[in-house]
Amino acid sequence: MHELAISRAIVDAAQRHAEGRGVEVVHVKVGSLRQVVPDSLAFYFELVARGAACEGARLELEPVAALLRCPDCGREWDPAPPALAVHEPLPAGALPPIPGFACPECDASGEVLAGEQLEVEWIEVDEPDPAEVKG
Amino acid sequence: MHRTRIRVAEDALDANQTIAAANREDFDRAGVAVVNLMSAPGAGKTALLERAIEAGLGETRIGVLEGDVQGSLDADRIAHLHVPVAQLNTDPGFGGECHLDANMVRAALAELPLAEIDLLAIENVGNLVCPAEFRVGEDARAMVCSVAEGEDKPLKYPLMFRSCELVCVNKIDLLPHIDADLDRLLANIEAVNPDATVLKMSARSGEGIEAWRDWLAALPRRVAATA
Numbered sequence: 494m495h496e497l498a499i500s501r502a503i504v505d506a507a508q509r510h511a512e513g514r515g516v517e518v519v520h521v522k523v524g525s526l527r528q529v530v531p532d533s534l535a536f537y538f539e540l541v542a543r544g545a546a547c548e549g550a551r552l553e554l555e556p557v558a559a560l561l562r563c564p565d566c567g568r569e570w571d572p573a574p575p576a577l578a579v580h581e582p583l584p585a586g587a588l589p590p591i592p593g594f595a596c597p598e599c600d601a602s603g604e605v606l607a608g609e610q611l612e613v614e615w616i617e618v619d620e621p622d623p624a625e626v627k628g
Numbered sequence: 629m630h631r632t633r634i635r636v637a638e639d640a641l642d643a644n645q646t647i648a649a650a651n652r653e654d655f656d657r658a659g660v661a662v663v664n665l666m667s668a669p670g671a672g673k674t675a676l677l678e679r680a681i682e683a684g685l686g687e688t689r690i691g692v693l694e695g696d697v698q699g700s701l702d703a704d705r706i707a708h709l710h711v712p713v714a715q716l717n718t719d720p721g722f723g724g725e726c727h728l729d730a731n732m733v734r735a736a737l738a739e740l741p742l743a744e745i746d747l748l749a750i751e752n753v754g755n756l757v758c759p760a761e762f763r764v765g766e767d768a769r770a771m772v773c774s775v776a777e778g779e780d781k782p783l784k785y786p787l788m789f790r791s792c793e794l795v796c797v798n799k800i801d802l803l804p805h806i807d808a809d810l811d812r813l814l815a816n817i818e819a820v821n822p823d824a825t826v827l828k829m830s831a832r833s834g835e836g837i838e839a840w841r842d843w844l845a846a847l848p849r850r851v852a853a854t855a
Contacts, residue, residue: 495758498727502640510636517631521640528757528787594790595822602822613636620632 559608647730651765669754727758
């Protein structure tokens with residue numbers, strides 16, 4: 494659901510850097526803690542890009558796994574974010590897996606080292622050849 | 629034509645963050661502490677604000693910014709309590725957005741008597757997903773989770789639960805009538821956000837309202853102390 498708003502933000506950032514040139518590819522790093530559904534983001538991206546410099550551009554998503562670190566004991570771990578219920582219905586009576594944001598060792602609250610990215614890493618744009626500019 | 633790769637390395641929400649920072653500066657200059665109050669629709673954000681205001685915030689002068697897709701039902705409720713209130717609708721001009729962003733709040737700044745208040749409560753659009761992504765210039769984030777929503781919600785919406793320093797567990801008066809497991813709800817909140825302050829309350833019975841009222845009333849002092 495937040496994918497619509499996120500696609501708008503991605504398209505805006507890409508167009509600002511494209512400075513009027515047509516955009517062919519937009520490469521975005523997405524941390525697993527952002528709970529972005531890739532198909533949904535791709536769907537909205539295409540809609541939002543219509544009629545703008547990003548129209549028809551390919552959206553490349555690079556997933557980034559989550560990593561937490563305990564400020565007390567230094568242990569690092571992946572909190573294994575919960576699977577989205579829509580994709581994997583749980584058996585009746587089963588509880589969803591609990592992500593561990595507290596240190597499995599000493600229970601302190603973990604610092605996020607990775608997994609919260611939502612970063613437009615690079616874009617590819619069409620650049621006119623020098624000859625074309627002269628002509 | 630040839631293709632050129634341009635390095636961007638920019639958080640997609642940077643543009644929003646920039647405007648949020650500008651809002652925050654304006655709030656700081658006016659000496660107003662801001663709480664961004666979020667929840668699913670119907671969890672009780674407006675009712676809890678009403679109860680806190682009725683209970684009395686002491687010397688803290690509160691103002692409220694109501695965010696909704698449509699209508700002014702919530703702002704009308706707050707206005708009855710004789711505190712400054714402004715309504716922000718995301719429907720006209722903002723594409724019916726399901727959350728407030730920094731730019732929308734910026735557009736509403738002129739309607740808020742910042743010089744006359746110490747605390748601004750921004751009631752976000754009811755939604756457990758999108759509002760978590762967009763800072764609006766707040767000092768603190770708080771959320772309401774009603775027990776009727778089910779104990780699994782922190783696990784399904786960890787982004788929201790992790791972004792808030794206070795979780796108001798509302799509608800505890802309903803516990804005898806529903807299957808929700810309060811202990812499991814509290815354990816799930818603890819699992820996704822071990823640092824959160826959790827307050828149990830009922831807007832209907834009034835139980836636990838004092839602690840929530842005290843948290844709100846103390847926010848301006850707390851913000852001033854860390855400035």
